[in-house]
Amino acid sequence: MSDLSGVSERDAAFGLTLETTPHYYGCGRRGRAGAEPGVVLQLVVGDERFNIEARRGKTDELFISLRETFGRAPIKPMRTVEAGGFEFISIGPSRWHAISRGPDRDERHALLREAIHDLATMVEIAHGFIVFRLTGPMVTEVLIKHVRVDLDPEVFSPGACVTTELHGMTVQLRRTCDGDAYECAVARSYGGSLFHALTCAADPYGLLVLPAGDV
Amino acid sequence: MTFSAFELVKNALTGQAGWQPHWRKARPKPAYDVVIIGGGGHGLATAYYLAKNFSITNVAVIEKGWIGSGNAGRNTTIIRSNYMLPGNIPFYELGMKLWESMEQDLNFNTMVSQRGVLNLYHSDAQRDSFARRGNAMRIHGVDAELLEREAVRAMVPYLDFDNARFPIRGGLLQRRGGTARHDAVVWGYARAADRRGVDIIENCEVTGLRIEHGKILGVETTQGFVGAGKVGLSVAGSSSRVAAMAGMRLPIEAHVLQAFVSESLKPVIDCVVTFGAGHFYISQSDKGSLVFGGDLDPYPSYAQRGSLATFCDVMENAVAMLPMLSRLRILRNWGGLIDMSMDGSPIIDRTPTDGLFFNGGWCYGGFKATPAAGFCLAHFIASGDPHPAAASYRLDRFARGCVIDEKGAGPSPNLH
């Protein structure tokens, strides 16, 4: 297992600082002027994200182990399931991402590692992604310009998660479990293009880009 | 009747009453020396050259629908001989020479227009690859020029030179390339073959091949059995289906290639231009329509319709290459069935069945190959030996490892 545990800008021991404002990321109001922005966008930083893939023939055992550790097997196709401080996102057959935010991540991480043991491979991949969080009344208007899956709020309900194509990029689009926000994750190298695609689509509704932060 | 200015004027004065059908509506005879299956450009050209070059006139061309109803009438009308590999260059150059003399040869205006074919490049690596190709052409006696950016700008001023995702650096130009009126090529060959005695039999579908002791005896059709000493298959798009009648599998997949025309406009694009940063090609017809296309649909298909994904992709390429196209409108879009071969190059060969010859696997390039394919297939059928210009287009090249893969895409037909 590769272990990048504890990679975080909060870890003051590190001699390198995490880049939190990519060169393309411009904060502030843009697009149509008006009292309230229709869309608010923010770069999410400080996630931990693990790619987990079951070992061959170990899927059942893995489910059992996770259930024992987290109270349930946090696996449901195309859904985010919250368990043990992680958000488990099922991204493919026997593959999922486990995202963890906020304090006490080392403890959680250890627990996950223990549960997984040798039943799956686990690779820390947080740095491979750029995540934009979108809120505001016009978010779905923006997203339907780009995304071909059905975003009807009843269909794409809170916790929904898909990997799909957006302006020639593969993105992971999620609706948070509270239903209030959408998160759009893309391979890091595409961050600028995704930012451009989303902000241009949002400009007609008035857009506020917040400084990057953790959520 | 030979077309001439005199005939034109005479008929203008007599209410056009003197014109005759350009080809007879023939009914099949019991037997022919040669039967060509497929009344497209290739099949009709084959019959014409059998008659003209080898005096074999007891020939029938059998067509399922109306002549030219396949790819001959569904392409983007480009002619060129800007190939890179030694197996390809002589063949396409033979074709180019036949295009250059076609109208006088056929006494039919096929509107061969040598307006130039310009391939854009966008990087040093692409320039080097084009230079390899252009130099190969020059070494084979084919015209080619490598243009710098400003020379390209002078030729096609409306290309996106300035704010492009993939800026244009230059282009490879073949001035002798251009376009021809696709339907007229079909009609011209049909009329010329007919005038030499070839029977063109339309609305006659071949339903089987009669083969005994490994030798072809004739074809079963919806108009009855037609005997034949030799049979040529020239049915690109349906090659596998017809070859299956002779128990053959082919290194071919059928795919749909979409093409598009815009509304008629006053001239804006003078040559054929191809995009190097995507797959897109465009020219403007004499009637004023912009004719363009891009990638094929990636999945095997026998349905003559394309996908929205490719449709969108082609338009994105169009605007990326020529931003001025943005407000112009697509008038019509259609899909043609093409034979994609496993190395992107065609097959002209005899088959394991004695007397049965095959011509197919033309990928994107069937239209431009029309005269040369007919010429070489006729040569093969008449002489029993491949024409030197098509000597590389043999079926056994895959087993031997002598593939002719211009793009280096490998045995993935949808990547060629």
Add this chain to the structure above:
Amino acid sequence: MLINCPFCGLRDLGEFSVNGEAVARPVAHDDFDDADLRASFVDAVYFRDNPAGLHREYWFHAAGCQSWLLVERDTRTHDISKVELARSQEHDKEMTS
């Protein structure tokens, strides 16, 4: 065309790439220069049934779950009759859980 990915559901063609006819890789034996073995590879790599009708083919859900899929499709109508994961079937339970 829409493809009903067993994992992701109905998705647009544009998210997939296709490999063409689902041909099994011949089983190689020790003599790599054996003529029959080579012929079987030539056949598998270059030759196709290319039917006008039902066609079994491999697709890759590149912009989705990255599964290779075995798709059964009619090449005349583009109607898709079956889509399944090309990989082993041990994941079936997960699909339905």
Add this chain to the structure above:
Amino acid sequence: MTGGFRLPESGLIDRSRRISFTFDGKPYRGYAGDTLASALLANGVRIFGRSFKYHRPRGVLGSGHEEPNALVELRVNARREPNIKATTVELYEGLEARSQNRWPSLGFDAMALNGLLKPIFAAGFYYKTFMWPAPFWEKVYEPMIRRAAGLGAAGVSEDPDSYERAHAHCDVLVIGGGPAGLTAALTVARSGAKVVLCDEDARLGGRLLHESQILDGKPARQWVDEVVGELAAMSNVQILTRTSVAAVFDGGVYAALEHVADHLVKPAPFMPRQRFWRIAARKAILASGAIERPLVFPGNDRPGIMLASAVRGYLYRFGVAVGRAIAIYTATDDGWTTARELIKAGIKPVAVIDRRTKAPDLFADVADAVPVVLGGRIIAAKGAKGVNSITVENASGRHEYAVDAVASSGGFNPSIQLASHFRGRPAWNDEIQSFVAGDSIGGLTTAGAATGIYALGDVLQSGSATALAALAALEHPAKAIALPIAEPEATGLTAAWWQPGNRDTGAKAFVDYQHDVTASDVVLAHREGYRSVEHLKRYTTLGMATDQGRTSNLDALAIMAQLTGRSISETGVTLSRPPVAPIAIGAVAGDHKREAFRPVRETPIHGYALERGAIFVDVGQWKRPQYYPFPDDADLLATANREVNQVRSQVGVTDVSTLGKIEVEGPDAAAFLDRVCAMRPSAIKIGRCGYLIMLREDGILLDDGMFARFAEDRYVAYVSTAHAASTYRHMQYCRQVLWPHFDVNLTAITDVWVQLAIAGPKSPAVLQALVDPPVEITRAAFPPMKAAEITVCNGVPARLCGLSFSGERSFELGVPAGYGKALIRRVMEVGAPYGIVTYGSEAMGVMRIEKGHPAGGEVNGQTTAYDLGMERATAKDKDHIGQILSRRPALIDPARPRLVGIKPLAPTDRIRGGAHIFPKSAIPSPETDLGWISSSCYSPTLSSWIGLALVSGGPDRIGEKVSVYDPLRNSEVAAEIVPSCFVDPKGERSRV
């Protein structure tokens, strides 16, 4: 006889809002709610444009997308748009329109002389001429034809407007918001299923907007308002007006174009001009109505001769009378309805000429009020700039009428274009003398007038019933809705096709107006053998204009049917092609334009490279720093030379993050990779790097790269930038399809790590300053090809490999991507004392050529491991992808083009990529061609131009003198074939 005028009070226009606009520079006024056509007609304008071939004056024929004649150029400057149908343009304040295809003016067009040459310019004449002398085609004839052809002129400056795409999903898509579409949509909506309703008009209602029907005793328009109000209030309904559904694709995917701002002078800020919708619908109902076809007669193209339904539409919707002396020429009851409405509006028709010998029932009021000519036909229409008289003939003789308009009614053709995109064969319907859609294909069913049902009550019923059937097929519970009661309507007609034997009074009888195809052209096509429908179309250009033959195809078919003695259905039908109506290319492209044509990939240090003034190069989707120019570099070649020299003498750092990185993990990782790769990954020791070679199954090289093996069961594959995606896909294919039993997982981690190559003799010192203790960067502790997972810069996890692409002592250092920018800054800090520089991909490329490493020019999909001298690294004794076919005779033929180095005899002689290689003093020919230069550069290390080449028999020719021949660039250079490695062939420098 002045043509049209505005009636008082009637119409759906807003008379309180006057609108000013210009046509050919002349100012006019209209009202909100007008179209450009209705406003011009109201102003008495009759000529709208000139025809394609004969430049004949043309007016308006119809009132919508079927319009073949009234094409204008709209807007100015960068927004100029040619070939716009005036009948579809909503009038807006400041509209500027111009006529087309005329010179010097619309009223007098010099090219109208073409008309006199009509006997020459018959169908297909150009196939018979312009052949002599041969060179004259390109030089003389064709330029003349090209200038003459085309209708409008395209704008050539950048489109200032923006476009966007949008995606919708529904259970049922209803196409058309007329009576059938409304009852269909309402039925679906009330069932709770999701419905999208599209109509190309700005208002819903379809024909009910153009007519005076009564529903439930109230004007039908009132019913429309009620239904639209109900639909608009429902959350499961999406209404898209000004939206034409353009095409249908497999799986129930529809493309539609919404004209968001085409009714404005220009789009408001942040408003797209048009929106291209992709609508995924489980079922669709095509309620697109029917289009009237005109009757063919001599002189039928004169301005003022229009479709009868259009005449009625202008009356009701726009309050415009198209003339003061209107004759009705009809083969249908519907023509009589138009007559009645004209009478009601106070414009008594000059005559009703019916092709039938008996007047229809229900129209006694009309017959009483207007002269009626039964069994009549128009045999001539005269008038230079618009019709001013017609000659009518029937059993009782000839009658001449002075008219300024003719309302022509030949029957209705269902608008089934969309249904035939799926190659659904239209079926002939004798009752309506037209084609209707065949079987429902792909979930699309027609309803209402599109099925050939024309009486309003039946149309309403059809919409509702079709919706119920669609819902039933979806197993969605639904109830029938209460339909309003319509009054009875007469829909009788007779077949009234142009008969090719008709006495021609010398004037042309037009079939296809826009392309100037006449009845006699169809006769000529028949005579010359172009009898199949497609031949007819292609030979005469019939139906290929912007209206796709809406008003012409059937008339031509009918003529051909008579000539061949077959029925119309036996004669055949041309299938309409997508799109249903022309759509702007830019609208489909959406926001994929200019720099956003394709996404950009940037490495984690992109921002840093920008700060350093780097020049970037496109590699696939990546932007890679190519040069880091200094202000005092003479040129970019000097930059590359400086960067190379600094690396070779001191130390440099470059960004190699674009290389593909795939983590391969699992107990079977080694066994799996042994099957995938041509070398033997299982032989790579833990903590070491190894070469990576992958073949395609056809034996050709797929990619080369490096492995780092960090554990017994864990490798990282570093593959080329260009092939990263295809390599990953291929490995997943091997893993999922070929060998699913292997217990191994693949994770793409390209974007997770930033990867810097730090190269040069001083690189160990730089690395030592970065790594955390106790790691030592010495020859012994960290030799070349070592791979280790360590920490750097005080705890940052890192992967360090002793890899060299440049030939110098070199390291590749990876850290999590978010630290990339900080890392390179740190590297530059700690490297400053050693003279470190950043170097770009150009310098890296130079050094790799100096070292003879193959890259894109060599790994090009045509070469084998053997060709590139890698065969010693491949394993001959195991089955892996490509093993069997790589052994085919032609792939191991020593005469194949194989990799060598090329050095000019004079170091300053430039050799360029793509030049071919010939034996010294051989005459260049295909037979003497030895190969080509695959990569070249100026080597500052050797102070010479050098190249890599693929040369027949390559390594066997080392030492031969050759000519590097580049006719494209007029260059021929004497050179020598040398080993491909130019610098430090023993590899001593990398081991310091």
